[in-house]
Amino acid sequence: MPELNTSSLPDLIFSILFFFMIVTSMREEEVKVEYTLPKGTGLSKIERKTAVVNIHIGSPSKQYVSQLGMSTRVQLNDRFANVKEVAPFVVNERSLMRQADQAVMKVALKTDQNVKMGIITDVKMELRKARALSLMYSADERNKQ
Amino acid sequence: MGKGQRKVPGINASSTADISFILLIFFLVVTSMNSSTGLNVRLPEPPEDEDLQNPPKIKKRNSLIVLVNLDNKIMITQGERPAYEISVSDLRQLAKEFISNDENRADYPEKHAEDVVFEDGGTEHTLPSGRQQNITSKHVISLQTDRGTSYNTYFEVSNELYAAYDELRDELARKEYGKPYNKLDEVQQMLCRLYYKTMISEAEPRSIGGGM
Numbered sequence: 400m401p402e403l404n405t406s407s408l409p410d411l412i413f414s415i416l417f418f419f420m421i422v423t424s425m426r427e428e429e430v431k432v433e434y435t436l437p438k439g440t441g442l443s444k445i446e447r448k449t450a451v452v453n454i455h456i457g458s459p460s461k462q463y464v465s466q467l468g469m470s471t472r473v474q475l476n477d478r479f480a481n482v483k484e485v486a487p488f489v490v491n492e493r494s495l496m497r498q499a500d501q502a503v504m505k506v507a508l509k510t511d512q513n514v515k516m517g518i519i520t521d522v523k524m525e526l527r528k529a530r531a532l533s534l535m536y537s538a539d540e541r542n543k544q
Numbered sequence: 545m546g547k548g549q550r551k552v553p554g555i556n557a558s559s560t561a562d563i564s565f566i567l568l569i570f571f572l573v574v575t576s577m578n579s580s581t582g583l584n585v586r587l588p589e590p591p592e593d594e595d596l597q598n599p600p601k602i603k604k605r606n607s608l609i610v611l612v613n614l615d616n617k618i619m620i621t622q623g624e625r626p627a628y629e630i631s632v633s634d635l636r637q638l639a640k641e642f643i644s645n646d647e648n649r650a651d652y653p654e655k656h657a658e659d660v661v662f663e664d665g666g667t668e669h670t671l672p673s674g675r676q677q678n679i680t681s682k683h684v685i686s687l688q689t690d691r692g693t694s695y696n697t698y699f700e701v702s703n704e705l706y707a708a709y710d711e712l713r714d715e716l717a718r719k720e721y722g723k724p725y726n727k728l729d730e731v732q733q734m735l736c737r738l739y740y741k742t743m744i745s746e747a748e749p750r751s752i753g754g755g756m
Contacts, residue, residue, distance in 0.1 A: 409560035416568045423571070437699040441707050442581040507582060510695050516612075517691030519698070523746075527590045535582040536699055 432457035432474050434511035438541040445507070445535065450500035452492045452531070454485065456518060457511035471514050473522065482518065485525035493531070509537045583703055588745070602684055606653045608642045610635070610705070611688045616697040623651040632700050639708035643740060645680050653683035662734045669731050671739065672720050679739055688747045705744055712740045 434457035445451055455474040459467045463479075472479050475488045493504050506526055510519065526534065609621040618635065621627040622642065630638065645652035655678040662669045671677065685705060689698055710725070713736040717725040721732060728736070 405561065406557065409557060409564055412561055412564040412568060416564055416571065419568065419571045437696045439583055439699065439703040441703075441710060443584050445580050445582070505584075507580065512694070512696035512699070514695040515691060516689045516693040516695060516698055519695055520689070520691065523587060527587050530590070532587040532589070534585050534587055536585065536702070537580055537582040538699060538703075540581060 429477055430455055430474070431460055431463060431477075431479065432472055432511070433460050434509055435513075436509065437512040437536075437538045439538040440541050442538055442540055443535075445505070447500065447503060447505075450496065450503050450505055451535075452489060452504065452506050453509060454506060454522065455509045456514055456522070457509075471511075471518055473518070482521045482525060485522055486529040489526060489529040489531045493529075503533070504531060505533045505535055506531050507535045507537050583699070583706060585702065585706070586742070603654070603682070605651055606680075606682045607684050607686060608639070609686045609688065610701060612690070612693045612697055612701055614690045614692040616694055618697075618701060625651075632697075632704060635701065635704040636708045636711070639685065639705055640712055642685070643680060643683060643708060644712055645683075653680035655680055656682065660735060660738050662731060662738060664731060669735060671735050677739060681741065683743055685744045686747060687744055702744075706742070709740055709742050713737065716740065 432455050434455060456471060457474075458464075458469050459472050459479070467479065473482055473485065474480065475484065480488065489506065493501055496504060508519070508522070523534070526532070605623050607622070609627075611619040611621070611627075613619060618630050618632065619627045620630050620638065642652055645655060648655065657676050657678055658681055659675055660671055660677045660679065661675060687701065687705065713733075714725040716736050716739055717723060717728055717732070720736075721728060725733065725736060
């Protein structure tokens with residue numbers, strides 16, 4: 400009985416591997432705040448990930464509680480920031496984007512569900528100042544969990 | 545060396561498949577195809593000084609004020625009726641009735657005959673049922689929050705309000721085109737959006753607590 404020729408199997412697997420390496424992105428900013436997203440229905444997906452700026456709002460993670468306490472914080476990229484820094488941050492992020500993405504830039508607010516509206520209102524005012532008017536309240540689909 | 549050809553022993557490659565399998569599985573586990581979802585909203589332009597001094601006059605029947613207070617209770621003020629409390633689950637139906645005013649009620653937004661036209665590179669598109677439509681273009685839903693309102697309640701309320709528009713557009717799409725909204729092409733969707741324009745205004749922080 401002739402043996403099955405498996406010599407091309409490694410090549411096959413390698414190409415799948417490369418496909419996944421290219422498609423998925425490893426670089427995820429470290430999230431320093433804890434947040435549970437609210438749940439909603441009929442939510443839309445983000446179409447162009449390269450045109451999205453993430454802003455995290457929540458209470459600091461365990462390792463930062465000793466320095467910062469439990470009060471709500473805004474995280475821009477990898478650092479904690481003041482609400483007043485949101486507008487310059489967004490303008491800067493926009494200038495780093497490709498031309499095509501700049502026009503459709505979207506800010507995703509990843510906010511803990513227990514945060515008070517005061518800070519959200521302030522962040523929204525900052526975004527309006529920066530003319531970043533396309534906004535997304537990140538949330539999970541309700542029936543998922 | 546000697547006679548004949550020497551046979552070079554091939555490298556045993558039978559384990560390469562296993563090694564690459566392990567790599568593949570590692571990448572599958574580590575990377576997340578994070579498909580993030582959320583609620584899309586459009587913020588208004590930054591306020592001009594003039595707008596703040598002369599806020600536009602809105603007739604009472606055209607405005608639906610949704611106030612989410614400190615205790616996360618939802619209070620509705622509409623028309624001449626006194627404010628009353630409502631649950632999140634009833635909000636969508638109320639908003640739909642308010643926005644569409646199907647029964648042409650005197651206490652709900654007035655309907656105007658207006659042209660619903662979408663111009664695209666010189667060609668004009670209209671809904672199949674005609675250019676002029678009776679729409680409640682002057683209605684405003686005002687969403688007000690307190691600084692102490694929880695984001696969760698605010699989000700649920702916004703979700704319901706935006707869903708009300710989505711459902712009305714879907715109903716319109718079925719009536720006009722016999723298809724659900726998400727099966728329409730871009731021009732048709734645009735026309736449905738023009739028919740039911742999203743008119744959710746969120747109060748500036750300064751006007752919180754004040755009347756309309």
